[in-house]
Amino acid sequence: MLTYLLDVGDLADARFVVSPLNETALSLFHLNHVHGTAQHLTAWRREADACSDRYDRELVDALVSPSGKQIPDFLTPITAPSAGRPSFEVHLADLAATTPEAAHAELAELTEDGPPSPALARLLALDDPAPVIAEALAAYYDAAIAPVWPAVHRILESDVTHRGRELAIGGPARLFESLSPRVEWTRTGELSVDLACTKSSGRFSSGGRGLILMPSVFISRVTIAHDPRRTAPHIGYPARGSATLAESSPPVADDALRRLIGTAKADLLAALGEPAAVVDLARALGVSPSAISQSLKVLGANGIVESSRYGRRVLYRRTALGDALLHSRARM
Known part of the structure; x- marks a missing residue:
């Protein structure tokens, strides 16, 4: 269980982030690791496989751990609460600016105590791997995500509109309840998330950094990927209406x-x-x-x-x- 300690200012600064780079990064989980609850991505995965000659498939596959449970945090930059609609280019620039030390540390975690794949070993051998990864993800986005982004964007924006109405009707308690049964809010300012897998657990102060909520069509349960000691409180959750992506x-x-x-x-x-x-x-x-x-x-x-x-x-x-x-x- 992970619990964020929020104050009134954090709720006032809460923002929904709709990010094409975040969706691009999260989609990597579904290229080789087929999730049972992701039937709506079957057609998308087929098309992504069909156009794999247009991007470095070996490199993007290396960005997912062998268990299929982990990608580097720097692939999904945390956006300041004042910027809820970052462009792909803005977020990609943030990714490319990741320090070599941070990139190497997070890439090394992908080995899960085993030998790295040949592609991951090549990334680890680079002095500055982040720009190379940014270039590979740009090609992957153009080939596999850009064709479906209008539909994905529609789903995400519709979800944000729905959550905004929940907040307006029932306040924070109703908003957080609508995200998942695994998310619980108390009037004392505690926002708890019950996660089966997370890097951190315990209680963490927001540090006055607000709250970021990230809907996605590429996740099937609530998630918190980043270290809560270093980033703003954030929750990724399945976007309402994701199943409509399969409707052609x-x-x-x-x-x-x-x-x-x-x-x-x-x-x-x-x-x-x-x-x-x-x-x-x-x-x-x-x-x-x-x-x-x-x-x-x-x-x-x-x-x-x-x-x-x-x-x-x-x-x-x-x-x-x-x-x-x-x-x-x-x-x-």
Whole structure:
């Protein structure tokens, strides 16, 4: 059990981090180590294997320990609470700037007291391995992650919107409860995480560094990878709706609803299973953003969808009336 001791300032500084580099690093667990709870990644893994000639597969495989339980901490940089949406390039620069001493120490831990693989041995022999790893991960991202990043990003942003609503409705207790049964919050400021595997356990002060929450489609349980003595309190957790990554066909509404409000608007309503932006909906349905905007305007004017701003993005969701229209036939 790991327990963070938080104060009011930490909760005020709490931020959700959506990071393409973090997702890139976490995806490495699934290339050779197939997890039973990751069926939604089957198609992605197949595509990542098919394009392995476009990146250094041997090197990226070496970044995961033989047990499949560990990657170096520096692959997932902890972001300052004020920067919840770091770009891939910004985080990659942070990774490349890892000191040789830190990189060598964390890479050596991957051996798990056994002999290093040939690729890992070559990394350990480098004077400064971090820039080489950053270059390899950039190629891996372009080949294996960039094609699915729009869908992954949609899932992560939808999750953040949902958690924000949980916080607004029920406060920190409801937010942390929504993450996992393994996360427990007390009014005395203790945030406890029950982990089957962690580098540290015990009670740790936040040190006034805030709190970072990281949703991911590439993890199946709550996790804390970094040493809590050296980094801000943080929790990685499975993003709500991750299973939708496996859905390749556009959502289609019931014929009765299509006849009632039109095919385009009905299918758009079906696509709003999670809050989404215009560009995400356009991509999912294979139509232009302007066509999506026109349909949303009509649906919104009739109280069928509503919108809210999150940062620079405007996300749309079904109202209670929209849900009733979409699901009324299923109850008949």
